[in-house]
Amino acid sequence: MIRVLIVDDSATMRALLQARLEDEPDIRVVGSACNAVEARELIKLLDPDVLTLDIEMPGMDGLTFLEKIMRLRPMPVIIVSGSTQAGTANAARALALGAVSCYAKADRSGSLLLHDQGALAALVREAGQVRFGPAWPVSPQVEAQVRKSTQTATSLVAIGSSTGGVEALRSLLPEFGTDCPPTLIVQHVNARFAAAIAESLDQVTRAQVVLATSDTRLERGKIYLAPGGDRHLLLGRAGNGSYRTVLRDGGLVSGHRPSVDALFHSIAALDVPDAVGVLLTGMGKDGAEGLLAMQQKGALTIAQDEASSVVFGMPRAAISLGAAEIVAPLGRIADHVLGRKAA
Template structure:
């Protein structure tokens, strides 16, 4: 039985969330709280498996409370977000602080949906599998030699990154060491497409390079990092010596659209040995076979280690296939990536 605590300042929303979860045989709502103070006491008393957290609350806001949770008592948190632009920005920051995933209260039009088709329950089940290991502090360890070499003459390099659960937080740690002139970098992060623009802006604040959403047939240039916009399109790479982004509709691959496997397979085909592939924290196996394809094409391949993963699913799958030449903690991966890209 998965024990869930609901924290939301709206009595109506608490009732709706409780109704949706109470219908599930494997989920038990052990309590509800109207604010951070009540939530803190209930977390101490019941030690829930998963917390749903409204981050737009009076008093101590949800972001400050989330930061305290992740610092003092790391617990899987599902952020419950409104439909406003401000809400999207706050949700992106919450994911960067360590929230496992986000759940939208309403659809794009702002209307509250009466039936979410079990989405919240599935997010709860995934979050319950998260085990927080050592949380590595974000500290500036820019490798000067690697940064200088990133702009050295030679064949154009391409960096491809895949991540899922816990990925926004991991990407912040990884990208903070990327220099302003980093090789073109493409990222597939599993996320609700509604939050992708805000996540791109959040990551842009964490790095000297420019982070933006990939657009169809967009040329990939040095100093730029391109995030898949999500939705019903896969992000792949085309070109030869000069690369460009391709956004194409397609069926799920490894259960996902966009898929890390789709990105990595395309990079293996067009960039081959001129690429570096990185697979970060995430549930499932998306990206494992694609990373193997990159390795077989001569690319350098890196996977995040178990100790620093929020969920050691995708990296574990890649390692078990022999796809990762390097396995490293998140705070060391930028160093490896930039050296391999030189």
């Protein structure tokens, strides 16, 4: 049973969120709070497994409260956000602070969603599997597992991530410079938050992070984030040995759209020389088979280690297939990706 505490200043929203969870046999709402002060006391009293948190609250706002939670008592937090530009920007900031996912309380017009087809319950189940440990530790024994030396001329980087991925990307991407290899990223996230996440990532790296559009020729120094929604981000040829982004409609692949597997398989199919595939923290197994396909075509393949992953599902699946040639803590992945020798 996953025990949930709902924090929202709106009584209507608290009731609506509870209604969406109360019929789930494996989820129980143990309490609700209207502000951060009340929530803090209920967290101590009830010890919930998962917290849903509104950002815009009187007194201490949700972002400030989230920052305190992640510093003093880390726990899985689902941000409940509006669809306004400010709301999506704050949701991106919340993911960077350690929230495991975001849930949209309204549609793009701002109207409350009457039905969510089980979306909130699915996020709660995912969050319920998150276990927080020390932040991004470096495990000495992991370096002994490295079976391939770092590359020296990376031509293309592809990264897949899910739960905990935005925070991981904010740690990894500052290492990418203005002349970094063109980089494609699939991060599992609601499409309405993708643009704000791209903007937030752009602020922490010298490279330029943009939301991917179709038929864009890849350039060095640019990082392309999948926009989500009903299209997969793939790699295509652009002529003269160059490559381009492709956004393609399609069904779910490995349970997701956009899918990390879809991206990785498209790169393997083009047999890109000196490519690097990276699988970061995330729930499930999306990306594992695609990473194996890239490895079989000669790409360098890297999986984040368990100690530094919020959720070890996706990296674990890749490692179990033998798809990851390097297993490394988050703080060392950029050295392998960019061809720097680890100290």
